[in-house]
Amino acid sequence: MTAVRTACYHCGETCNNHAIALDSKIFCCDGCKLVYEMLHEHGLCEYYQLNDKPGVSQRMQVRRDKYAFLEDAQIRQQLVQFRDDTQTHITFYIPHIHCSSCLWLLENLHRLDAGVQRSTVNFARKEVQVVFLQAQTSLRKVVELLAAVGYEPYISLQDLQHKKRPGVNRSLVYQLGVAGFCFGNIMLLSFPEYFSGPEGMDTVLFRYLNLLLSLPVFFYSAQVFFRSAWKGITHGFLNIDVPVALAIGVTFVRSLVDVLSAGGPGYFDAMTGIVFLMLAGRILQEKTYQGLSFDRDYTAYFPVAVTVINEEQETPVALPDIRTGQTLRIHHNELIPADGILVKGEALIDYSFVTGESAPVRRSIGEIIYAGGWQLEGNIEVLTIKEVAQSYLTSLWNRQELQQAEDKPASFIHLLGRNFTAVVLLVAIVTAAWWAFYNPARIWPSVTAILIVACPCALLLAASFTNGHILRILSRHRLYLRNAAAIERLADTDHIVFDKTGTLTGKHSAEVVFYGQPLRAAERLQVAALAAQSTHPLSRMVRAYCGESTLPVTDFASHTGKGISGKVQGNSIQLGDAAFTGAGADGDFTGSVVYLAVNGQVRGRFSVRNGYRAGIRQLFGQLRERYALSLLSGDHNGEAATLQELMGPGATLRFSQQPQDKLDYVLQLQAKGQRLLMIGDGLNDAGALKQSHTGLSLTEDSNNFTPASDGILEAGQLLLLPRFIQLCRANKRIILASFIISLAYNITGLFFAVQGALSPLTAAILMPSSSISIILLTWGLSEWAGRKLRQPLPLMADKDQLPG
Template identity: 45%
Template sequence: MTTSVAESVVCFHCGEPCEDITWLSDKPFCCEGCKTVFEILSANNLCTYYQLDGQAGTSLKNARTGSYAYLDAPEVRQKLLSFDSPDLSRIMFHVPAVHCISCIWLLENLRKLNPGVIKAEVSFGLKTVAIAFDPRQVKLSELASLLAAVGYAPVIALDDGQDTVTKSASGRTLVYKLAIAGFCFGNIMLFSFPEYLGLDQHDGSLKSIFSWLNLALSVPVFFYSASEYFVSAFRSFRQKQINIDVPIAAGLVALFLRSTFDILSGTGPGYLDSFTGLVFFLLIGRWFQGKTYESLAFDRDFKSYFPLAVNRLVDHVWKPAIIYDLKKGDILKIRNMEIVPADSILKDHDALFDYSFVTGEAKPIKIKKGERVYAGGRLIGQPATLTVEKITSQSHLTSLWNNETFRKTEERQYQKIIDRSARKFTWIVIALANVTAGVWYVLAPHQMWLVLTSVLMVACPCALALAAPFTFGSMLRVFGKHGLYLKNADVIERLAAIDAVVFDKTGTVTYGREPVVEFTGDLTGLEREAIKILTAASTHPLSMIISRSIHAAHTHDLSNFKERPGKGVQGVIAGKFIKVGSAEFVGFYEKLDPQASVVFVSVDEEVRGYFTITVKIRPQLKNMLARLGKKCVALLSGDNNADKASMQKVFQPFVTLLFNQDPHDKLAFIQNLQQDGKKVMMVGDGLNDSGALKQSNVGLAISDDSGIFTPACDGILDGTQLNNLDKFLDLARYSSIILKIAFSISFFYNAIALSFAVTGHLTPLVAAILMPVSSISVVGFSTLAVNFVARRKLVRALT
């Protein structure tokens, strides 16, 4: 089939190429949805939207229309609204479609579209819009529908709220600590300079004033900014595990106490500039590493996929009810394309359910009246009523989440490289401190404490603690620039150890969920239209795919429609008798490639050709897989093996190809690999991969649109960047090499400083020079090295 795609024509609203153009005035639109948005905006004099950023809109081609009626239920309102009073309510909507200036402009001008909106404010980073509205004039459901109508459908989840609040609050605390440490560090440096530059003897009083000021300034740093290091060190002591914070805390305490002692006894100016500088640098490292992609969610579970509410029969009236409130025996009404929220029994008529969401198998399953429907099935066709059998939290699908995989903490399974080095380092420091103390006890007992504290002070592995945050933090940013968004910097370390990669098929290896339909043969425009009308009448998956692939007007009526299960459909349109179905059904007897799905067409009993339905595999995937080589271990697909041949072409011969895998099978497969000592990375995209994603050492979710739901994972990879997966793995490995070099640099400085300390020559000036120099050179080295390697690997590859 050759659809005429006018490539030069792009949609005025969303900027996507139009396949069949709908014109309004002189402006082309790709679909009715985009046109409707334009109509709404132009009617309300909001066309500035298009001037700010050309073709700013989001395509509404694949938009799902849902009812927001449940939002008006009092218990839902109460959960969602941040403030509620009779004449003013506030709500925060998460709107993933926000992506440019025009989006901000339109959403903030929402009051022009509906007078009930008092104020709307967009937060671009978080992709949220906070709306204050008058509940007497506009209902919450109308507000959500309005947003959806202009292309900014809100994503509503009842238990989302607190998460983002705590995340931003902990980020803020770190900035407070950083600000105070930086402030005190700067001032203490200033007050320490006169001492270093040489104050005269008769300035003794000035000297002591400066010292006391320094001491006062360092108190908040010790008790507030540095507090988490002490807490962490204490905790690791209690767990009998030494982490990097133990030597840091020891060093900080030694620095502070020794300086306090020096100042109080008037024996010296102390090392307070080194102390505050150390805390300041450490906190910078923590802040740098703490970058997170706030608008992306990495910890969604099945609940995010479920509807929030369904229609429940209460006293002979259908009322929206939250799914958590469903009880056994409740009667529900599910409409076309809605998801069944709980295991239930089908009550009124046979219906088709699409379980692709749970199992990955795209072909809908027919359920007979009285049979059980599992939660997660999507109804296709006529509305159906169901009786709830098990509540959502006990349903078959939810049982996957009760698997122990979902309870484990990631920290337990992985010993961070920084902690392994810290353990060795700590023992060396303790040994060295003891030996030094012993030697000085013999030589000059009155100096022993001074030397011992000096050793602890300079042994403080500040540079060591900075190496990891800056190496991994820089790599995290590099990855983010190239479409790989990791949950946190620790993932890079696990990524570096990966030696087995497992892929999911649909949506991961193949592009999206829509297959490619090609027609071999000749058809007139009218015949194409007739086939569209005919196939649209059937709910068979292949019919639906064909119907969607044909873009033609719908101007004729269908008569004598007949569907023959397992064979095909037939009907009369515009006087032509059309049959669409299997070879036998239309009377075609040549041999064809048996692997692809083929659907034949006959017009007036004359075979006119056939549709070949193949999945579209992502471009350049084969090269990437070849580069991955032996690391690519398996393909796990929930679908049937219809695509086996095309998959064999893409994957190397030694790769295991498994089909008909349900979520539990996938999880078990990963577990088996891990028991063989492999570090496994799972690349998947759907809810059916979520068990495997969670079980694997690194789970990457593929997303072609950052607004779309991704299951719980360690990282989200932009679908277009999948062909760089091997490079990302290489870069992760390079970053551990860089980290090791940075470690040796920091050990080198520590050795120099220790040589001063054990011989008793560690003056405040030496400390004040050595500590910042070591920190800066480690930070500089790791940041530059990461960016250099990334440029060599990624940028060159992309251009």
């Protein structure tokens, strides 16, 4: 027998059950059919013409009362951005936005609900801003409409606290615009001076116009450098902005004196040009990571509200209002928000994101359940014993011993800048002493000229443009670093620490092995048809193993916490635990086990284990030659031998690690002077990620929740880790090379400056040419260094595909 694959017209997924037909179109489930009917009724079927299979599967229907909490006035008020007597403005984060069809449909919400006045999509940030009239619709109806058409908003507790992802620093953009306008006009007005025309009323007028144009640059655009320099001085540290601010200030004062005393045109063109270029470099850096959030906490993971049972009545209550002693109803596939005791139902909980243990755990009535787990089967009721803010999950972020970001080592750029400043001041003092002895009248022009021409602007530009370009190259390959300082710390790595579950193993790389009487092809399709009826993760893995099947299933029944059963082509099939299928006592197996019984006879068991990501052997083969390696896993040590062989005999492996154990291990290594790169994906890694020299959160999707870290790395790019570190090391070499080249310009300028003979034309040539050449050089070298990331990885041999 062969199964014919039929794709759903709405979402494109395979129709495993009875094909649902409507208007000569096939749908995989009633949910997808209902979405099509809704769009068809309102004349929105153009949605399907813009992209092939643009929809999201609706097999998992949204619970009817899931958004009842939006009727609470206090919760509504905290979510909306603006509200008056007639309309409400609100912005939703919608992870499912992925193509032009999504954008088109979301911007046509008004055709589905007359109360919606306007909906605007920010495609890059996966957000939609909706404006609706309270008299015609409500916030709950708008959210339920979005969920009904397959674009369910992600509303978390963080939204109540107005913790938004970082946006564009508009003040820098305005400062850049002002500096660019003034710089261009000053250059234009300085042409008579450049060509040594006769000094007359026009030339004097142009000098005063240049002075006026320089005022907004000095008092507005350059303030970012003055504030940074002052902050460094107050903390007893000469950062790179101190000599820059000094040079800008001296250039402005010297130019002001020259113009007012009719001693010359000043150096306004050089000053405004440098401010403009340095601001451009800063904006380039910020532009790379403005859309990602690296400081997420548990509130981005928790729902806004949960159902509370009070005298047999269900009431949605906001999470901050949950108190001990209340009974919570946790629905299927919902997160447990507070520690409590199970009082009703049988729990099957996925704690992988909290503890690192990959296998779901069962809990019976009377046992304690901790916050942060996902209930996988049916509904349960939990009696809270701790409030949300005091739960085990939230404590992962509240450890006082974590090192703060400001305690991390200072950038080598600031150290170079400090030494550079000392040398420049020494040269200025020596020059002043020399002229004080020979010609005191030359002290002012020579000393000010030295401070003008010896500005470390080229070093700052080299750092800004190189860091910004490297950040862009890394982001193109889906490594998103928090800031430029993370590049330096990543380059200094000498010890790499890995989490196992979700890091070395992937969500989509599970391995299924069947042990027992071999199944015929027809039987495999029958088992696949039954497994397709369940949304349980283990059922989906069994279905994937057995293949696609469209065979009809009758008498289907789901037994919460035990398994599923049904009839396929006359055979009674059961999938579940040992007791449910009659297999007897469950043995001690690695990973999860699903037993199979056909017509009352046990045929065997499916062993389901997470699989390692492809290419892991090659990755460790490269890393263990250059770095010390460690593994910290919340899982048991059943795979210790395999991992030791992969990571090398010198690697340290620690299993059954709690979050505090991981943090303690990182602190121990840091006490020995080691510079750690920690790579993890779950809340159990949050403390270690934050404490490490560099912490990278691995994610299957950069829009999903990840713990606080220095960077976010998409899982498919993990094999590029050695190349990422190599590129970060090249970043430092490029900046140093640019600095050395810029010294040639500084030495040339100092030759004129110490003599007090630095003309505005010389400064106008040297300083911009130095800056522009540094920009071009850093861009070219950065692209050359990043070429290896574009090279394809070697094909993996079969032996690299390892079971987990």
